[in-house]
Amino acid sequence: MISHFYMPTRVVAGQGSLATIGTLARDLAMSRVLVVSDPVISQQPFHAEALAALEAAEIATARFDDCGIDARCSHIDTEGARVRREGIDGVVCIGGGSVMCTGKGIAIVATNRKPMAECTGVGRFDKRALPMIMVPTTAGSGSEVSQWTIVKDEERHLKLLGGGPLSFPDAAILDPVTLRSLPMRVAALPAVDALTHAVEAYFSAIGSPITDALAIAAVRLQYGSLRASINSDDERAREDNLVASCMANIACGNARLGHGHALSLPLEGHLDLPHPYGVGVLLPHVTAFNLAVLPHKVKPLAEALEVETAGLSRPEMIEACAEAIRSLYRDIGFPLGLHRRAAAGGARARDGAARCAGPLRRHRRSRLRPGHRQRPHRDRLPFGPQDDGRAGRGHLPALPRLRPRRHLNAFSGGTTPWTSRSCITTTCPRSARRSVSPSGSRGWPGARWRRRSGRHDRTLCR
Ligand SMILES: NC(=O)c1ccc[n+]([C@@H]2O[C@H](COP(=O)([O-])OP(=O)(O)OC[C@H]3O[C@@H](n4cnc5c(N)ncnc54)[C@H](O)[C@@H]3O)[C@@H](O)[C@H]2O)c1
Ligand SMILES: [Fe+2]
Structure with a gap:
């Protein structure tokens, strides 16, 4: 190839x-x-x-x-x-x-x-x-x-x-x-996105030995530094974290992304999720799913995720990889799953938005003080900051009925062999309806893929 x-x-x-x-x-x-x-x-x-x-x-x-x-x-x-x-x-x-x-x-x-x-x-x-x-x-x-x-x-x-x-x-x-000035709970979101970039580039069917080397090194560097980078003032760990996210983007810029990003898109639209939330929550599942058909990639990834591989069978190693990611999430305060209330929609979703209001306002205030750093929080992250500083103005729409469709898409150009160049994505029947996201940036009730110039471009609407 x-x-x-x-x-x-x-x-x-x-x-x-x-x-x-x-x-x-x-x-x-x-x-x-x-x-x-x-x-x-x-x-x-x-x-x-x-x-x-x-x-x-x-x-x-x-x-x-x-x-x-x-x-x-x-x-x-x-x-x-x-x-x-x-x-x-x-x-x-x-x-x-x-x-x-x-x-x-x-x-x-x-x-x-x-x-x-x-x-x-x-x-x-x-x-x-x-x-x-x-x-x-x-x-x-x-x-x-x-x-x-x-x-x-x-x-x-x-x-x-x-x-x-x-x-x-x-x-x-x-x-x-x-x-230094990046609040800890804000730091976790882009960091998890970067980890996802590296892992998905490593699984890509259009990756190369060059992108594989970059991706696996990025996972190793980031996994080894993320906890200290976010939970302490370790300058060296922050440096490793910056370099790892840069390497992850170089890898996925050439090898493209996979299931996590593709499947996160409709989730982000339907649940008004910030992008790192969607891809991050999917990552342990996508990892286990892909490793099952990429046996030669199991051990290198397990080692990069600091799994003790001695004596483990391959299925055990795969489970240990997913667990290593979950354990990282627990340590940096990233959620393991999506909020059930959000999925329930209506009044309970508005509750969810209101629960985000306090931490969000605190973040807004604190980040205006130069050099301020928040203490680590291990509870659920709030939705991302808003453009205008107001929290809880958006509400999470009730889930519409999803209509799965097979779609070629730009992100999953390279995925696992049997789903190569395809993924399942969904179109929201209410995509024409506009809503405002609690994040102010990811609030699309629908996500579409449009064909342009013979290629599929990522075009999201709200
Ligand atoms: N071009 C690409 O390849 C690419 C890839 C991924 C994401 N993106 C885009 O990047 C954006 C997300 O970027 P992001 O995750 O870096 O967040 P961001 O740039 O949106 O920043 C998030 C918040 O953190 C604050 N912040 C940033 N650095 C800070 C610091 N050092 N100290 C205090 N506050 C700080 C900002 O003021 C902002 O309020 C999205 O628009 C996304 O679409 C682009
Ligand atoms: Fe991403």
Whole structure:
């Protein structure tokens, strides 16, 4: 089988690496950059440190600090026009996946001179995006090494994916100092998503020895560091966690994803779940399911998950892998299952949203204090933060009757042999009805796959 591997982004990792941002910008011939961030991150000391390093390298800076949860087409279009108007020649993103996807969109729109909505899909623009430097502040999305930007089109209520080889970031700086201010229960969500990226890339039928090596190393590194990274102030563990999430995205960027992401999509839509919730809860099941038909992958994965394999039969090893993931979830406060109340719908679901309100408000308040770190919580995670800071405004819709359909999809291009290139997904009969998610970002009553340009793009509607 012919396999392709492509990853042109320069990765600079380690404690203190943020100080190299000025030199990197000079190497990329940047003279005036747009620094993209959000209202929380722009108050953190490491943000000021990055600006100072750029200034020391005589790089002029303009700022956009208003990113929200998820990249928005409106922000991207406005800032893209500003970049052209002001002769800005580079984009520096300091933030989580939402910030990095916004910055990537701005870099695409600035050179291609068309709205972001027209750049979505695979390779729908033909000019190289502006040079980009990414500084991730969550260990999760891996957007810093990804050609894709995931954007929200607020007008059409769509969440769209855009990109191609012309929009790979030029450099990524992985400095653990950026994770210091990340509240612990917020840190768990992207971390579990990243673990899912690595495990699913490892199961992919279109993976290669290169992606397998990256994926298994990412699982090992992340599994070994996640507890300490989230539950303590271990800087080394945070660094490992950042590097692991980056490796996981490089692996799945080339090998694609599998059942967890494919099956999570309708779940996210029907239950208004934040994405890491859906994929994370599915991961132990998907792992056991896939390992049953990938016998040669059982032992390496078990070892990466720190399972003592001596004397275990293969089925026992598979069960031990699933249990290792569950035990990690228990330790970092990630839920093992979906809330029954949420599935029940109606008033009880509103109860569920209300139960999230307290922790959510506390998180909102605490994250506005620079440098604040919450104590670890071992109970259920709240739904993710909202754009406007209000909690409990959404309610979880009653579950509609699901209509399973076989579908080709972009994520499960490579899965287990017998389900290769296919998966079961569902379409919500109420997909036209709009609802607001407690997360503010994942609230689609329905999820659809649409065919475009002969390919299936991920197109979600709400
Ligand atoms: N391009 C890709 O390949 C790719 C892959 C996965 C996800 N994504 C996208 O990434 C987004 C999710 O990104 P995410 O999980 O990194 O979360 P995020 O960027 O949405 O951030 C979540 C919250 O954490 C806060 N935060 C982030 N870093 C912080 C820090 N160091 N200190 C304090 N607060 C901090 C932010 O202000 C925000 O409120 C989604 O929009 C998703 O679609 C993109
Ligand atoms: Fe994911």
